[in-house]
Amino acid sequence: MPIFANVRPESKYFAGQAQEEPFPVTLVPDGGGYHWQGGVGGKYRTMDLFFFIKQEDRFREFNLPNLSEIPQLEITKNAILNGVGNHWGSGYWEKVSELAEELLSAAREEYQIQANREAEERERELIPKP
Missing domain, CATH: 1.10.287 (Helix Hairpins)
Structure with a gap:
């Protein structure tokens, strides 16, 4: 099942990279903590994103623990x-x-x-x- 995300308002990336709809992301372990690839910025930390799945043409948010913590x-x-x-x-x-x-x-x-x-x-x- 694909995972989607969007940038959190408290993230330093919000102003330039938040999108109207969640974008697809992929988990790729990264030494610097930028484990999520996708979207305008290319790489994000868990703490910078809200996460979603798409069910019946609707995005449903779910909580994901920050794996760096x-x-x-x-x-x-x-x-x-x-x-x-x-x-x-x-x-x-x-x-x-x-x-x-x-x-x-x-x-x-x-x-x-x-x-x-x-x-x-x-x-x-x-x-x-x-």
Whole structure:
């Protein structure tokens, strides 16, 4: 099912890139956090977009956690695992749980890479230039 998006009013991209109707987007992992490709700007962060699906020629908004925010991923994973309990023993929920763990693992790794990159940039800024 295709995912559509439009730019949030609080986004720095809103003034020049918001559109009258949601535009198709594709999730493509990106080291800089611009995981969504599509629209006028080409690449967006999760926090810059509202998300939609199209049903019966109407756009229906849905919430999507910001995959760059590890606390949100932890909450989502725990909600899934706590909901599974004894009643959700199907293969479907096992797969959902596995995917949540994979996302969380990838987010932790990406977060660490980004934190290291930012620390290196700050350190370079402190080194006096000859």
